[in-house]
Amino acid sequence: MKRLLVVLGAVCFVVLLLGAMFDLAPASVQLHAAVAANLPASGVEHPVTAVLLNFRGYDTLLEIAVLLLAMIVILATGIDTAADVRPSVNPVLQALAKLAAPLMIMVAVYLLWAGAFRPGGAFQAGAVLAAAAVLLHLVELLPGWQSPSTRLRLGLAGGFLVFLAVGAGSLMRGALLEYPPEHAGRLILLVESGLTVSLGLILAGLFLLLSRDDGDGP
């Protein structure tokens, strides 16, 4: 009965929404025009980066806060640690991972730098960094995290703290995260660098913390 109701409801939802979408009037606000008009004042040349770090910077600030919160909650759940039992890893895989990891770090730095004028930016760079850490973990060159050290905790929170400091600084000058146009480029690069390190650590940590009790995991 419940199954039937849910399926019926979902089908009705799809039909109604599709009907609404095909009748949709053209957008009354041309956001892309507004972004293009204000792009020179944003400090970067790529519109998506400009929106993420400048025009809607508070979204990104809250996003990194959400990530940090998820990380803290996962730390707080305190999974019981057990012996890490794994089949031994192929040495070829280890050698390849050792080759790939420095390249991945270089790609991350490039993506961070390229974000100012082409697709790229802190999130992609952070994701590549995290992927490098996960790769190293999977070939057993990097142990899973038992409990992060103070330095690691600083790294996890660093991006958020830098972003918050920039936000507080801009609040004193006027509005929250309203960068002065002449310094906007440098401020965005500073925030993005902090974000990249923290995002990489947090995303890697989500994996490394969850895999620390592989021995008895489901």
Next chain:
Amino acid sequence: MTGELLFASVGVILFALGVAGVLLIGHLLRRVLAFNVMGSGAFLVLVGLAQRNGIADPVPQAMVLTGIVVAVAATALALALVRRLYVLTGKLELSQDDDE
């Protein structure tokens, strides 16, 4: 039908599939996956509808980028809670006392 509307339509269908999955599936891991399918549907609708007049709009794209990262965090949190539940109770389903 233009390509953009096709994206949005697929997004709507994915979202409905995800909702049905979240409501109907008991296994928590599959429920988390259904939740992710739901999220992907919402992202497709946002990006697809935003470019239906032929010009890519950076605002929804940036929002979806933010959304993807938040979805990853939410998924990891959900998985951590599922593992905790498994460690504590040995089960991968919620108790069905209040159901049906």
